Amino acid sequence: MAEAARRPVFSVSDHTGMTAEAFAHSVVSRFDSVQAVYFTRPFVDTPAKIAGVVAEIDEMAQREERPIVFSTLSDPDLQAVLARCDGLVIGMFGQSVQDVSAELGMAPSRRVGRYHGIADAASYELRLDALDFTLMTDDGLGIDHYGRADIILVGVSRVGKTPTCLYLSMHYGIRAANYPLDSADHSGESLPATLVPHRARLHGLTIEPRRLHAIRTQRRPDSEYATLEVCKREVARAERILRAERIPLIDTTSRSVEEITATLIEATRLVRRVT
Amino acid sequence: MAEAARRPVFSVSDHTGMTAEAFAHSVVSRFDSVQAVYFTRPFVDTPAKIAGVVAEIDEMAQREERPIVFSTLSDPDLQAVLARCDGLVIGMFGQSVQDVSAELGMAPSRRVGRYHGIADAASYELRLDALDFTLMTDDGLGIDHYGRADIILVGVSRVGKTPTCLYLSMHYGIRAANYPLDSADHSGESLPATLVPHRARLHGLTIEPRRLHAIRTQRRPDSEYATLEVCKREVARAERILRAERIPLIDTTSRSVEEITATLIEATRLVRRVT
Numbered sequence: 001m002a003e004a005a006r007r008p009v010f011s012v013s014d015h016t017g018m019t020a021e022a023f024a025h026s027v028v029s030r031f032d033s034v035q036a037v038y039f040t041r042p043f044v045d046t047p048a049k050i051a052g053v054v055a056e057i058d059e060m061a062q063r064e065e066r067p068i069v070f071s072t073l074s075d076p077d078l079q080a081v082l083a084r085c086d087g088l089v090i091g092m093f094g095q096s097v098q099d100v101s102a103e104l105g106m107a108p109s110r111r112v113g114r115y116h117g118i119a120d121a122a123s124y125e126l127r128l129d130a131l132d133f134t135l136m137t138d139d140g141l142g143i144d145h146y147g148r149a150d151i152i153l154v155g156v157s158r159v160g161k162t163p164t165c166l167y168l169s170m171h172y173g174i175r176a177a178n179y180p181l182d183s184a185d186h187s188g189e190s191l192p193a194t195l196v197p198h199r200a201r202l203h204g205l206t207i208e209p210r211r212l213h214a215i216r217t218q219r220r221p222d223s224e225y226a227t228l229e230v231c232k233r234e235v236a237r238a239e240r241i242l243r244a245e246r247i248p249l250i251d252t253t254s255r256s257v258e259e260i261t262a263t264l265i266e267a268t269r270l271v272r273r274v275t
Numbered sequence: 276m277a278e279a280a281r282r283p284v285f286s287v288s289d290h291t292g293m294t295a296e297a298f299a300h301s302v303v304s305r306f307d308s309v310q311a312v313y314f315t316r317p318f319v320d321t322p323a324k325i326a327g328v329v330a331e332i333d334e335m336a337q338r339e340e341r342p343i344v345f346s347t348l349s350d351p352d353l354q355a356v357l358a359r360c361d362g363l364v365i366g367m368f369g370q371s372v373q374d375v376s377a378e379l380g381m382a383p384s385r386r387v388g389r390y391h392g393i394a395d396a397a398s399y400e401l402r403l404d405a406l407d408f409t410l411m412t413d414d415g416l417g418i419d420h421y422g423r424a425d426i427i428l429v430g431v432s433r434v435g436k437t438p439t440c441l442y443l444s445m446h447y448g449i450r451a452a453n454y455p456l457d458s459a460d461h462s463g464e465s466l467p468a469t470l471v472p473h474r475a476r477l478h479g480l481t482i483e484p485r486r487l488h489a490i491r492t493q494r495r496p497d498s499e500y501a502t503l504e505v506c507k508r509e510v511a512r513a514e515r516i517l518r519a520e521r522i523p524l525i526d527t528t529s530r531s532v533e534e535i536t537a538t539l540i541e542a543t544r545l546v547r548r549v550t
Contacts, residue, residue, distance in 0.1 A: 007379070016537035019301045022294040025550060026347060027371050030383040038550065042537045068375060072301060088378045090371045096302050100343060103363045104282070108305040124531070125493055131438055132494075138410075163406055166441055170532070218400055219407075256399070257445070262291035262317045275300060275313065 008060050008067040009036045012053055012082060014074060017042035023092050024070040050078045054085040061086035075110055123173070123274045130169035130176075130273065137177035138162055146177060146198050150270060153178040154195065154242070155205035156234045157225075158215050160252040160260055164205070167261045173273030181238040189237070191245050203264060204242040204249040209235045211253045283335050283342040284311045287328055287357060289349060292317035298367050299345040325353045329360040336361035350385055398448070398549045405444035405451070405548065412452035413437055421452060421473050425545060428453040429470065429517070430480035431509045432500075433490050435527040435535055439480070442536045448548030456513045464512070466520050478539060479517040479524040484510045486528045 009028055011020035017040040028036045041053050050073075057067050067087035073079045074093055083089050097108050136142045137149065139162065146152060151168070153161045153176065161178035168176040179195060195202060209232040216226035224230055242249055248267060252260050264270070284303055286295035292315040303311045316328050325348075332342050342362035348354045349368055358364050372383050411417045412424065414437065421427060426443070428436045428451065436453035443451040454470060470477060484507040491501035499505055517524055523542060527535050539545070 016533045018533055018537065019297040022297050023367065023371075026294045027368065027375055030349060030368075030372055031375065031379055031381055032384055033381065034379060038547075040540075042541055066378070068378060070371075074305060088374065090374055092298065092367075092371075093302065093305075095370070096298075096345075096365045096367075097305055099363065099365055100302055100306065103341070103343060104306055104309060106306055106308065109307055121489070125490075127532075128438065128490075131441070135413075135437070162410070163403065163445065166406070166445065170438065170441060170445070214396070215400075215403075257402075258291045258293055262293065265315075266317055272313075 006035045006037060007065045008087075009038050010053075010057060010067055010069040010087065011038065011040045012044055012069060012071045012073060013040075013042050014045040014078065015042065015072070017072075020070050020072040020092070023072065024068075027070070027090070028068070044073065044078070045075070047078070047081070050081045054082060057085045057087045074108075126173040126273050127170065130173045131166070133175040134165045134169040134177070138165065140179045142177070143179075143194050148175055149177045149198070149201055150175045151177075151264075151268060152195070152198055152202050153205055154181050154202055154238075154247070156180065156182045156207070156212065156231075156238050158212060158219065159205045159207045160255075160257065161205055163257045164260050164264065167257050168264070168270075171261070172265070172270070174270055181241065182234045189241060191241055199245065199247070202245075202247050203268060204238070204247050205252050205260070206235060206239055206242075206249050207251065208253045281310045281312060282340045283362075284313050285328075285332060285342055285344040285362065286313065286315045287319055287344060287346045287348060288315075288317050289320040289353065290317065290347070292347075295345050295347040295367070298347065299343075302345070302365070303343070319348065319353070320350070322353070322356070325356045329357060332360045332362045349383075401448040401548050402445065405448045406441070408450040409440045409444040409452065413440065415454045417452070418454075418469050423450055424452045424473070424476055425450045426452070426478055426539075426543065427470070427473055427476050428480055429456050429477055429513075429522070431455065431457045431482070431487065431506075431513050433487060433494065434480045434482045435530075435532065436480055438532045439535050439539065442532050443539070443545075446536070447540070447545070449545055456516065457509050464516060466516055474520065474522070477520075477522045478543060479513070479522050480527050480535070481510060481514055481517075481524050482526065483528040 009024050011017050011024045013020040021040055028034060044050055044053055057069060060067055069087040069089045071079060071082055071089060071091045073082060079091055101108055137145055153165060155161055157180050165176035165178050168174040209228060212231040212235060213228040220226050250260060250263050284299050286292050286299045288295040296315055303309060319325055319328055332344060335342055344362040344364045346354060346357055346364060346366045348357060354366055376383055412420055428440060430436055432455050440451035440453050443449040484503060487506040488501060488503040495501050525535060525538050
């Protein structure tokens with residue numbers, strides 16, 4: 001295998017830079033042996049700021065491998081300045097905005113991107129309301145609020161319920177609660193009575209016991225809770241209960257929070273409240 | 276002003292679809308008068324699945340305005356099938372991957388994108404560790420853990436501390452705590468004694484009192500807490516304390532969580548622990 005080449009990668013944006021970063025990572029991660037070093041330069045929206053970024057790129061081009069520069073600048077004048085730097089500049093908005101413009105028969109606005117902006121007050125409130133709901137109903141808390149839940153995730157401790165709920169609320173405005181299936185008050189083989197009235201909105205998360213054992217050991221080494229034996233027993237019981245109730249299950253073993261979320265949205269056809 | 280044209284917009288991906296969505300929103304939001312209706316089709320990674328998506332797009336093209344289709348498919352064969360649908364197809368990976376490939380002198384992998392994937396176990400642990408930290412130290416809790424904090428946000432209730440901390444931990448793996456400046460135990464004009472040893476890691480959030488009044492009213496209508504008078508007083512006091520201590524301040528009034536986060540990362544040069 002070839003030695004990993006260290007390569008500076010810039011994401012330049014007139015707004016948060018988050019779309020530019022996603023663009024950069026998506027493209028660069030296609031090249032396995034590149035050891036990318038990422039730099040994000042957000043809020044680059046004036047001639048002075050773009051001049052500063054170009055100077056930084058040019059200086060780095062002297063010292064290191066030629067930088068690769070991903071840009072989501074929407075102002076064509078600023079983009080033209082960036083295009084003259086010593087890096088390889090890849091603009092997200094060149095051809096694609098032109099194509100969409102031709103299709104729609106209208107000119108694009110020059111204004112910086114609204115995506116990841118505050119959008120409108122109503123959307124902001126929905127998002128914060130969902131986040132409040134999730135924090136209030138985390139880990140079996142606030143069950144008297146379940147009537148307002150869009151979805152209730154169930155599963156053993158450390159299967160990934162809390163991060164997934166926070167992701168759903170923060171990014172989709174979805175009110176997501178979660179309930180631990182291994183809570184002390186429940187050791188039987190049936191669905192906890194608390195959950196029965198909300199059965200239609202339950203979704204299970206499960207995990208391979210070995211992975212759970214590793215996660216719990218990281219958190220509480222040498223506890224009984226983290227032993228492989230306990231992990232196996234709890235996962236098997238949770239799966240028996242959820243399967244018997246025909247509650248859909250997602251395996252989180254080798255999935256990131258984003259992957260669990262996207263899988264869940266697809267499976268449930270839950271609708272995004274905010275964009 | 277022209278009447279808003281309703282237009283279906285698809286984001287098609289062989290992975291979570293989140294980058295494709297960001298791409299679609301960034302481009303389409305440049306066209307003010309388009310009323311876009313977004314559809315995301317994630318995990319499209321087989322000939323059967325792409326055929327299903329093409330059928331759906333073609334069917335919609337019959338009934339509605341011609342769909343605009345953003346794609347982050349990395350397999351050129353699947354992309355070629357998509358390109359023959361009746362929508363306008365815009366691929367993120369066509370030219371940009373070719374340009375990077377030429378620059379690097381290596382061929383791209385055909386494998387689906389790793390971005391938003393689980394990446395590696397170490398990165399997963401860092402992210403969950405940061406999230407645990409943030410939940411444990413939310414709203415003035417867990418101050419004995421402040422030694423491990425990367426940043427501690429301070430400000431009045433509802434200024435945006437919790438969502439920003441959650442965003443920092445979830446997306447950057449940064450251990451972010453937050454402390455309310457209007458806690459009952461602190462009514463003086465100086466920095467709470469608890470915070471003094473951690474002064475170098477403090478960052479303030481502030482907000483226009485009228486906006487705070489609107490947010491608090493939404494949450495607790497008719498409470499004294501939500502009155503404009505109390506909002507004005509609390510914000511003025513928080514700003515006096517933070518300015519006297521030369522603690523940097525970010526105004527959250529018209530900023531989304533993403534915008535606050537990006538501004539904070541830029542101001543503090545905090546380093547991302549995970550990508």
